Amino acid sequence: MRRALLIIVCFSLLFIVLYSVESVDAGRAGVGVLNVSPEYRSTRIIQGEGIVKVYLTVSDYNSWRDIYQIDLFVEDRGVTRAHFRFKHYESTTQYDEINEFSEMEGNSYLLLDECSASHSSTDKTVDDRCLLNVVFAFTPVPRSTRILVITYDRGGLIADTSVEYNNTAGNFRNANYIVPFWMDSPIRIPSDLIDVISISTALTAAAVMLVRRRER
Secondary structure, eight states, rough: OOOHHHHHHHHHHHHHHHHHHHHHHHHHHHHOOOOOEEEEEEEEEEEEEEEEEEEEEOOTTGGGGEEEEEEEEEETEEEEEEEEEEEEETTTOOOOEEEEEEEEEEESOOOGGOOOEEOOOSSSHHHHHHHHEEEEOOOOOOOOOEEEEEEEEETSSSEEEEEOSSSSSGGTOOTTEOTTTTTOEEEEEOOTHHHHHHHHHHHHHHHHHHHHHHHO
């Protein structure tokens, strides 16, 4: 009888300790539930003249504080043309927000001044506590057919979503890049190169006309 009572007491104490630890971790995250994967509440892509903006609203029921990192890949049939990253914190063990955007791969497509991250300053509702809004902004990436987004939380859980694109209507035309027919990737051209070529062409044409007139 005493042994059975001792076992019950030990299990009770163990349950209380485990519950307390879990409550502390969840409470710091915000909502107070076991760790769950993030989800995408909404994904919007707006294209303008020389700019593409990807608006993401990511939900995490452990709180927006649990979202650690978001990677955005611009792809063409499985080939990565550009890779951008948003870091919410310096590491998974820190809670001081840095909201840092960087270009991991690409040709200086990312527009840092147009990127942003925000969340509610209150915790009155579940959305206030769970939603993180992130905006990636970049110049159009040549030869891109899909955008893939991968979100990581502090516990290593991930969520991914993707949007397919048609290559018609010049969705990702970029005047600063050209894709030579003998190459498989775009190359950056100086912003004034087109003007130089136009002026050179005009001068050459004028010279040819002048020579022809003299020959007559």
